[in-house]
Amino acid sequence: MKPARKQRLILITLMLIGASIATAFALKSFNENLMYFFSTTDVVDGKAPKDALFRLGGMVIKGTVERPNDGMMVRFKLTDFSKEVTVEYTGILPDLFREGQGIVAHGKLNDKGVFIAEEVLAKHDENYMPPEVKSSLKNQSAPATNPK
Amino acid sequence: MFLIPDPVVRFFHRMASPPHFYALTEKLMPWLVVIFVLLTAAGLYGGLYLAPSDYQQGDSYRIIYIHVPSAWMSLFIYIVMAVAGGIGLIWRIKLAEVVAISSAPIGASFTFIALVTGSLWGKPMWGTWWVWDARLTSELILLFLYLGVIGLYGAIDDKRVASKAIAILALVGVVNIPIIHYSVEWWNTLHQGPTVTKMDKPSIHITMLVPLLLMALSFKVYYIIAMLQRARVELLQRERNAQWVKLLLSEDAS
Numbered sequence: 001m002k003p004a005r006k007q008r009l010i011l012i013t014l015m016l017i018g019a020s021i022a023t024a025f026a027l028k029s030f031n032e033n034l035m036y037f038f039s040t041t042d043v044v045d046g047k048a049p050k051d052a053l054f055r056l057g058g059m060v061i062k063g064t065v066e067r068p069n070d071g072m073m074v075r076f077k078l079t080d081f082s083k084e085v086t087v088e089y090t091g092i093l094p095d096l097f098r099e100g101q102g103i104v105a106h107g108k109l110n111d112k113g114v115f116i117a118e119e120v121l122a123k124h125d126e127n128y129m130p131p132e133v134k135s136s137l138k139n140q141s142a143p144a145t146n147p148k
Numbered sequence: 149m150f151l152i153p154d155p156v157v158r159f160f161h162r163m164a165s166p167p168h169f170y171a172l173t174e175k176l177m178p179w180l181v182v183i184f185v186l187l188t189a190a191g192l193y194g195g196l197y198l199a200p201s202d203y204q205q206g207d208s209y210r211i212i213y214i215h216v217p218s219a220w221m222s223l224f225i226y227i228v229m230a231v232a233g234g235i236g237l238i239w240r241i242k243l244a245e246v247v248a249i250s251s252a253p254i255g256a257s258f259t260f261i262a263l264v265t266g267s268l269w270g271k272p273m274w275g276t277w278w279v280w281d282a283r284l285t286s287e288l289i290l291l292f293l294y295l296g297v298i299g300l301y302g303a304i305d306d307k308r309v310a311s312k313a314i315a316i317l318a319l320v321g322v323v324n325i326p327i328i329h330y331s332v333e334w335w336n337t338l339h340q341g342p343t344v345t346k347m348d349k350p351s352i353h354i355t356m357l358v359p360l361l362l363m364a365l366s367f368k369v370y371y372i373i374a375m376l377q378r379a380r381v382e383l384l385q386r387e388r389n390a391q392w393v394k395l396l397l398s399e400d401a402s
Contacts, residue, residue, distance in 0.1 A: 124274070
C-alpha cells in the first residue's frame with residue numbers, strides 16, 4: 001500500500017475512533033435522560049421525581065384492573081416483577097391495554113404514592129404468533145409435568 | 149496487514165473502471181428486475197395473504213412487512229454509503245464516490261418510510277403517533293444525516309471535493325448505527341426489543357418470518373437496482389468529456 005493511502009487510512013480510523021469515544025461519553029452522561037420511563041422499583045425507591053411529571057413503565061398485574069366508581073376512572077397495579085405501584089387513570093385506554101401487558105404511563109405521584117396518569121401508552125412485546133399457537137403454548141405450560 | 153491477493157485487486161480495478169461498470173450493469177439490470185418482482189410478489193403474497201394474524205395485534209401487525217425491511221435497509225444503506233465513501237477517500241476510486249452519493253437518496257427514502265409506517269403502526273397499537281424515545285429519536289437523526297449528506301453534496305460544485313466532504317460526514321455519522329440498533333436494549337424505550345436480529349431464536353412464528361425475510365431480500369434487490377441506475381447517470385455526468393461516453397453517445401445516435 002502506498003504511504004499516502006496508508007496515512008489516509010490511519011487518519012480515517014483515528015477519526016472514527018475519536019467520534020465513537022466522544023459519542024460514548026456523551027451518551028453515558030445523558031444516560032438517565034435517554035431512559036424513556038422509570039421502572040416501578042425506581043418509584044418505590046424514591047428515585048423518580050416528586051411533584052413533577054414523569055413516565056412510569058411496567059406490566060399490568062393480572063386481576064388488578066378495576067373501575068372503582070363505575071366511571072371512566074381505571075385503577076390498576078404495575079410491576080417490574082420486583083416492586084408494585086398503583087396507577088389511576090381517567091380516559092380512553094389504547095387497544096393493546098390488557099392485563100399482563102406492558103404499558104407506559106405519563107403523570108405524577110400524589111401524596112399517597114399513587115401514580116395519577118394523564119396518558120397511558122401500550123408497550124407491545126417483540127413476539128408475533130398466530131392465536132392458535134398462543135393458546136397451545138398456554139395449554140403446554142399449564143400442566144406441571146412438562147417433559148422438558 | 150494489507151496483503152490482498154493480486155487477482156482480487158485486479159478484479160476490483162476492472163470493476164472500478166467506469167466503462168466496464170456501465171456495460172456490466174446494463175446487462176445485469178433485466179435480471180435484477182425479474183428477481184425483484186418475483187421476491188416482492190412472493191413476499192407480499194406470503195405476508196398479506198398466507199401469514200396468519202397475530203395473537204395480540206390481529207391484522208394490524210402486517211405493516212411489519214414494510215416497516216421492518218425499510219428500517220433494516222435504512223441502516224444497511226448507510227453502512228454501504230459510509231464504506232464506499234471511506235474507500236473513495238483512501239483509494240480515490242471514482243466509482244466508490246459515485247456509489248456513496250447514489251445511495252444517499254435511497255437510504256433517506258427508506259428511513260422516511262420506516263418512520264412513517266412506524267408512526268402509522270404506533271397510533272393504533274401504542275396509542276400515539278410519535279414519542280421521543282431512544283429508538284425513534286435516533287432513527288430521526290439518521291434521516292437528518294442522510295439529508296445532510298445530500299445537501300452537502302449539492303452545495304459543493306466540484307463533485308470530487310463534494311464526495312470527500314460527504315464521505316467524512318457519512319463516516320462520522322456511522323456512530324449512530326449501533327445506537328439505533330441497540331437503543332432498545334441499552335435504554336427503556338416504548339419501542340419493543342428486536343424480534344429477528346438477536347442472538348436468540350427469532351420470536352416470530354415461522355409462517356410470519358419467511359415473508360418478512362423475503363420482503364427484506366426484495367428491498368435489498370430494489371436498492372441495488374435503484375442505486376445502480378443512479379450511479380450510471382452520475383457516472384455519465386461526471387465523465388461527460390471522457391472518450392468512452394462520447395463513443396457511447398455516437399453509437400446511440402447512429
